[in-house]
Amino acid sequence: MPRYDPSRSEPKWQAAWDEAGVFTARHDESRPKYYVLEMFPYPSGRIHMGHVRNYTMGDVVARYKLAQGFSVLHPMGWDAFGMPAENAAMEQGGHPADWTYANIADMREQMKPMGLSIDWSREFATCDPEYYGQQQAMFLDFLDAGLVYRKNAVVNWDPVDQTVLANEQVIEGRGWRSGAEVERRELTQWFFRISDYAGELLAALDGLDKWPEKVRLMQQNWIGRSQGLQFAFSTVGAPEGFERLEVFSTRPDTLLGASFAAISADHPLARHLERHDDDVAAFVAECRHLGTSEEALETAEKKGLDTGIKVLHPFDNSVELPVYIANFILMDYGTGAIFGVPAHDQRDLDFARKYGLDVIEVFEPRDAPLTVEDEAYVPPKTEPVRYVRPLAGGERQTGDEAIGAAIAFCEENGVGHGVTQYRLRDWGLSRQRYWGCPIPVVHCDTCGVVPERKENLPIELPRDVSFDQPGNPLDRHPSWAHCACPKCGGEARRETDTMDTFVDSSWYYARFTAPRAPTPTDPVETDYWMNVDQYIGGIEHAILHLLYSRFFARAMHRTGHLPAKAVEPFDALFTQGMVTHEVYYTRDNRGRPVYHLPDDVDKDARRLKATGEAVEVIGNAKMSKSKKNVVDPVNIISAFGADTARWFILSDSPPERDVEWTEAGAEAAFRHLSRVWRIATEVVESDTPASEADAELNKAVHRAIHEVTEGIEGFAFNKSIATLYALTNTVAKSKAGAEAKPAAMRVMAQLMSPMVPHLAEEVWALMGGEGLVAQADWPRADPAMLVDEEIVLPIQINGKRRSEIAVPRDAPREEVEKRALADDAVIKALQGAAPKKLIVVPGRIINVVV
RNA sequence: GCGGGUGUGGCGGAACGGUAGACGCGAGGGUCUCAAAAACCCUUUCCGAAAGGAGUGUCGGUUCGAAUCCGACCACCCGCACCA
Numbered sequence: 039m040p041r042y043d044p045s046r047s048e049p050k051w052q053a054a055w056d057e058a059g060v061f062t063a064r065h066d067e068s069r070p071k072y073y074v075l076e077m078f079p080y081p082s083g084r085i086h087m088g089h090v091r092n093y094t095m096g097d098v099v100a101r102y103k104l105a106q107g108f109s110v111l112h113p114m115g116w117d118a119f120g121m122p123a124e125n126a127a128m129e130q131g132g133h134p135a136d137w138t139y140a141n142i143a144d145m146r147e148q149m150k151p152m153g154l155s156i157d158w159s160r161e162f163a164t165c166d167p168e169y170y171g172q173q174q175a176m177f178l179d180f181l182d183a184g185l186v187y188r189k190n191a192v193v194n195w196d197p198v199d200q201t202v203l204a205n206e207q208v209i210e211g212r213g214w215r216s217g218a219e220v221e222r223r224e225l226t227q228w229f230f231r232i233s234d235y236a237g238e239l240l241a242a243l244d245g246l247d248k249w250p251e252k253v254r255l256m257q258q259n260w261i262g263r264s265q266g267l268q269f270a271f272s273t274v275g276a277p278e279g280f281e282r283l284e285v286f287s288t289r290p291d292t293l294l295g296a297s298f299a300a301i302s303a304d305h306p307l308a309r310h311l312e313r314h315d316d317d318v319a320a321f322v323a324e325c326r327h328l329g330t331s332e333e334a335l336e337t338a339e340k341k342g343l344d345t346g347i348k349v350l351h352p353f354d355n356s357v358e359l360p361v362y363i364a365n366f367i368l369m370d371y372g373t374g375a376i377f378g379v380p381a382h383d384q385r386d387l388d389f390a391r392k393y394g395l396d397v398i399e400v401f402e403p404r405d406a407p408l409t410v411e412d413e414a415y416v417p418p419k420t421e422p423v424r425y426v427r428p429l430a431g432g433e434r435q436t437g438d439e440a441i442g443a444a445i446a447f448c449e450e451n452g453v454g455h456g457v458t459q460y461r462l463r464d465w466g467l468s469r470q471r472y473w474g475c476p477i478p479v480v481h482c483d484t485c486g487v488v489p490e491r492k493e494n495l496p497i498e499l500p501r502d503v504s505f506d507q508p509g510n511p512l513d514r515h516p517s518w519a520h521c522a523c524p525k526c527g528g529e530a531r532r533e534t535d536t537m538d539t540f541v542d543s544s545w546y547y548a549r550f551t552a553p554r555a556p557t558p559t560d561p562v563e564t565d566y567w568m569n570v571d572q573y574i575g576g577i578e579h580a581i582l583h584l585l586y587s588r589f590f591a592r593a594m595h596r597t598g599h600l601p602a603k604a605v606e607p608f609d610a611l612f613t614q615g616m617v618t619h620e621v622y623y624t625r626d627n628r629g630r631p632v633y634h635l636p637d638d639v640d641k642d643a644r645r646l647k648a649t650g651e652a653v654e655v656i657g658n659a660k661m662s663k664s665k666k667n668v669v670d671p672v673n674i675i676s677a678f679g680a681d682t683a684r685w686f687i688l689s690d691s692p693p694e695r696d697v698e699w700t701e702a703g704a705e706a707a708f709r710h711l712s713r714v715w716r717i718a719t720e721v722v723e724s725d726t727p728a729s730e731a732d733a734e735l736n737k738a739v740h741r742a743i744h745e746v747t748e749g750i751e752g753f754a755f756n757k758s759i760a761t762l763y764a765l766t767n768t769v770a771k772s773k774a775g776a777e778a779k780p781a782a783m784r785v786m787a788q789l790m791s792p793m794v795p796h797l798a799e800e801v802w803a804l805m806g807g808e809g810l811v812a813q814a815d816w817p818r819a820d821p822a823m824l825v826d827e828e829i830v831l832p833i834q835i836n837g838k839r840r841s842e843i844a845v846p847r848d849a850p851r852e853e854v855e856k857r858a859l860a861d862d863a864v865i866k867a868l869q870g871a872a873p874k875k876l877i878v879v880p881g882r883i884i885n886v887v888v
Numbered sequence: 889g890c891g892g893g894u895g896u897g898g899c900g901g902a903a904c905g906g907u908a909g910a911c912g913c914g915a916g917g918g919u920c921u922c923a924a925a926a927a928c929c930c931u932u933u934c935c936g937a938a939a940g941g942a943g944u945g946u947c948g949g950u951u952c953g954a955a956u957c958c959g960a961c962c963a964c965c966c967g968c969a970c971c972a
Contacts, residue, residue, distance in 0.1 A: 080972050120972060193970075204970040252892055256967075259891050333968050336889040366889090370969095385889085462969090469970065539972070577966055580892080585969095615894095616965085689912070690900045696965080698900065706913060713927090756901075760911035767911095770928095832907040837953040839907045877952055883906040887952050 042715035044679025048796040052153055060104075060812050061155040063111040065566050072108035073567050074100040075547055075608075077575030077583075078115045081163070082122065083141035085148045087617035087687065087699055088576075090671045093154055094684045095614060095693055095755065096574050098792040100155045102750050103571075105788070105816035111567050113550040114149075114156045116142050118165040119474045120539045121204065127505040134473040135501070138165055148672050152680045153795055155812075160553045164542035169549065170475040171496025172558040173541060177478060178489050179597035185231050188487065191466050192304070194330055195223035199508035202470040205331045215508075222326040227468035228477060228535070232589045236261050236460040239588055248610035250694075253580045260581050262461025264288045267445050268373065269454020271299060271349035274358060277314075280307050283349055283361070286372030286459060289379065290448060291440035294427040295400035296377040297390060299349050300342060300362045304369035311345060311363075318343065318363065325365045332368070340389055341365045352453045353429070364389065370463050380414065387414040401425045404434065465586060467538040472503060472511045474536030482523035482530040491524045497532070510534055543583055544590035547573075547607055548600060559599050568604040577613040584611070612753055615696040617687070619669060622653045636669060636701070669699050681794035682708040688755040688793055710763065711797050714786070717770055718801045721779045732778035738768045739782045740823035746789045747819070755793065762790060780805045785817050833858055834885040835867045843884075851878055858884045 055061060076096040079089055093114075100112040116138075123134035142163055162169050180186045194203040198216035202225075207214045232239075240261045243254045267290035270282040283299065301307055303325035311318040321343040328334050342362035351357035359377065366385065367376060380390035380397040387410065390397055399415070401423040402408035408415055417423055419437030428435075431443030445456040468477065476497045478490035490497060500518040503511035512518060512534040523530035545558070551567040552560035575583075591607040594600040600607075622639045624632050624646070638647055645652055674683045686707035691697035742765040749758030769782050784805045791798035791811045802811035826847060831854065833841040841863035845854055855876055858864060864873075867888050875887035 077972095082972095117972070121970090122972085202970075205968095206971045208970095256892050260968085262891095330970080331968070333889080336968085338889090340889095465969080471970090538970070540969095543972085577893080578972085579967095581967060582969065583972085692901080695894075695901090700900080700913075702913060703900075709926095710912085716927090757911085760902075763911055830907090834906080834953070837906095837951095842907070875952055877906095879906060879953095882904095883953085885906080885952055 042712040042797075044681060044711075044796065045676070047800050048151065048153060048679055048681070051796045051799045052150070054799070054810060055153075055155075055812055058810060058813070060810065061100075061110075061112065061157050062159065063113070063157045063567075064109055065563065066109045067566070069107065069109040071111065071567055072100075072103040072572075073111045073551075073570045074103065074572045075113070075550070075570045075574070077573070077579060078117050078543070078546060079145065080120060080122070081116045081118055081138055081141040081145055083144050085145055085671055087619075087669055087671055089149075090152065090683055091617055091687045091693075091697065092574060092576075092614060093149070093152065094687055094793075095612070095753075096572075097152075097154045097156075097684075097795075098688070098750060098755055099572050099574075101792040101795060101812065102816065104155065104812070105791070105814065107815065110155070111160075111550065112154075112156055113160040113553075114154075114158065115161055115546060115550065116145075116163040116165075117539065117543050117546075118142065118163040119170075119536075119542055121471070121473070123473045124471060124505060131505075133501070133503075134505075135165065135499075138163070138473075151675050152671075152684070155795075160550055162549065162553050164475075164539075164546065165473070167496045167498050168554075169546075170542070171498075172549070172555075173475050173537070173545070174478040174490070174495050174497060175492055176545070176558050176594065176597065176599060177537075177541075178492060179599070180230070180593055181479075181489055183593075183597050185234075185593050185596070186228055186467075187231065188226055188228055189464075190224045191227045191229075192222040192224050192330055193227075193470070195221045196508075197221055201508040201510075205329065208329045208331075208334075211327055211329055211334070219327050220329055222328075222330060225468070225470075227466050230465040230467060230589065230593070232465045232586070233460060233462050235589055235592055236263070236462045237458075238592070239462075239585065240460075242588070242606060246606060246608075246611070249608075250611060250613055253577075253584065253611060253613065256580045257585055260462065260585065264459050264461070265441070265445070266290065266372075266457060266459055267448055267454050268457045269352060269448060271352065271359075271377075273361070274348040274350060276307070276347045276361075277310055280310065280347075283307070283375055284373040285375045285377055286457070287377060288459075289382065289437075289441065290444040291425075291429055291431075291437065292379040292382050292400045293351075293353065293377070293429050293444065295379040295381050295398040296351065296359055297380055297396040297398055298362055298378045298386075298393075299359050300364040300367050300376055300378055300389075302367040302369040302374040303363055303365060305363075305367075305374045307345075307347075307361075307375075308363045318345065321363060325363070328365060335366055335368065338365060340385060340392070342389060342393060344393070352448075353451075360395070362389075362393070371461060372459055381408075381410045382414055382416055384414040384416065387412070398427070400427045401440075465538075465540075465589070467541055468535040469538055470510045470513075470534075471536055472499065472505075474539060475542065476512075477533045477535050477537060479533045480521055480523055480530045481533065482526060482528060484528055485523055485525040485530075488523055488525045488530070494524070512536070540583060540586050541590075544587045545594060547587070548591070548594065548604070557599075559594070561601070564604060565601055568601065568607065570608045572610045572612065573608040574612045574614060576616075580613065584608070612693065614693050615691065617699055618696050619699045624651055624653055674704060678704060678708040679711075679796070681711055681797045685711060685759070685794050689759040690756060692756050693753050710766070711794060713770075714766055714790075715797060715800065717766065718783055718804045721769075721783055722804055724776050724779060726773065726775045726779070728775035728777055729773060731773040732775055735768065735772045735774040735778050735782050737823050738765060738772075739785050740819045742789060743785065743817050743819040744824055747816070750792065758789075759793065762786070762793075765789075787811050788814055788817050829881060831858075831881075832883050833861055833864060834883060835864065836887055837885060840864075840867070847881070851880070854878050854880075854884065858886065 074096050076092045100110050104110045118138050123138050126137045127134050194208050196203050196213035196216055198218035208220050266286055266288040268286045270284045273283055303322045312322045328338055342364040345361045347361040348358040378386035380387040381399045397410050399408050404424050422436050425433050429444045430447030431440050448454050478497045480488045482488050519532040521530055521532050547570050548559050552563035592605045595605050622634045639653055686704045742761050745761040746758040784807050787798045787802040798811045828844050829847050830842050830844050832839050841861050843857050864886055873886050877885040
């Protein structure tokens, strides 16, 4: 008997789909459209199991929607700018463009055998001048619309390599290559005014009802709207020009508990003092070695320096608070200055304990006096507390009430005003790097900063650059930056900064709707295809990429590049989990782990194949090169076929959770698919006559249609697959006849086709299905087939399951109660007494309380 | 540190507040075979001979009933604005 051979069957069906143009996205006004998008990959050169999982999920949705009659857009492209290409050029020589395009070619070749329903005719890379030129055009429109501006901002500066470092290149405060202590340095940089949209981006989250709740929550917290009081302290002993110190606080109700004020090391006052005071200069310099990430600031030991300056308490001039420079105050948030209330803020308390500052309680729990030791009292703002030092409002009130009263009181007394603050900062897009989209502006000595003319776009990156020294090659290129001023025609210099790669990924979804248009988008195409109906990607993008894209879509709408309906570009979002694998390691003579590839390990014996040395095993960890626990999809596909990889990656775990890749699981998936194929070949040869088993099988088929469909709709592909396993067992055991069985197998082929499209075609063809299963209509379950006449009700006694009874589906409650009380287990438990309570949940359960 | 999430048999997991463990893996037993592989059949949460009891990270709460809801804690994962 011939065996299931995916290496022959899969390429055959892929060719058939290509020939029929099944996956070409067609703008067809007569049909509803469906746009499925997976987050596009960075072209590292190798696909990994995470990609397989991501694209398989998208493919299931795309094929399912196609079968439902939608005109489907399912494109693929490459997030191709970024640091790895420059790092490769530095390490191995060569050019980032060559490295990137070679990687793209490799990855495309690795992806094609997966049999994805992608319209490859729309493919592009963000490093194509055709793409980034349109991005430059939009940048100019944004500039024109006042959505972009320049200001100073700090970067991580490596003083040895003389280059700007990304946060990930700063390791424990040092440059990753040079090992030098990183400094913060200020540069003039371009910013998008995303904070202008903070309120709108926040409010619109409510409408994203097909996004995961957790993502909306994360974005909400990230945008971080807060109401507070902004006011100015009068200073004592401050230098000229610093008579007042503006502070912002979300807890003005605790003002009478303030015992110090603190300013950021980047605050203008700190910068002033730095120039005249060596101690301040030394402390501020220390703060600036911390790196620029919020994480670095927050996890560093909290430190401060007393400036000797005091501020007067606005409601009690006899109280003078010391002013500290502190390493945990952010210049970007609020005014870069705060007052500290140690009793009701843990960080302030730690700071106060360290520097011997007063701890003054402002409020207490309602029913107990409060003495703050090492733990600040920070109840939820909705909880009523007793104010012992109220600024305004009653003695007993919630934090929220007290804050409102405090702001009103302060405003009445001319001490500051209530303000709405957002945590969200403007989006700095300048990067001092080569491999990115050039910012299309020119610096002219006479005209200043001048936008490039659109007809000169794209401003292309020069080819002749070298990476043999650190820093931005554009900066040291002999001629590239020299140009004529678009305004006066005089000699001018191009901006050598390029754009953050988040810009590239903030609008690619729109470009896919018209990838070759001579403008960034084509209104006819965006009108038909937008929005993305289903977006799929990793949770790690929950905040930045998705928030930036939401902003960008709004900016594109404002500049006429997207219709109003597309300001929220992703209707539904699904975040999938990681692919993990066991990690195998031995230890070197110093006890450090030495990792080994899965292929080199005998998993049963837990020994290295080569030496027999025992290996230690850690359970599932994210696949990573450093731990060598990677499984190459290419090897899996060549050994078992794409369908096996697809089936396994979908089968075990729910899509939102991590899935552990195991060799045993992959082999089992292959065995199952072989079995389905074998059953199909047996069904063909069968001549069993029709019987009662036909109806039974038919019922099982309809149930399966219902469950598989529900699984796909609910992104529970693992449940759809469990149903298909069960259906396979049912068909295998069924005594149904030579008409019913092929019919069942045809439906099974349809139900399988989103997950294992090649095998589905094979089975479909064997069963005499018409045309391609990829083009067949999705089957419908007959509702009448889904109900049972008799149901089994479990009986609980005191909440524990003790028995069960079978009753007609629509039996009246009295009848069910009567039968339940007649049950042996119930009689035994009651011992002649009447039940205390008898709960009947129709169609569900009976609970007898004795 | 802050924000968000996850936690169920040996393993991956299933379970509108209603029979905990569907489906799969692994393991054990069997059929077929000279033998093996493949295939097929059966068993498989734990303790217990059984009756029965225990059980969804830990501790507490709400409920007739909690894996599910609430509170506290523990562990792990994601993000923290220049990684993509």
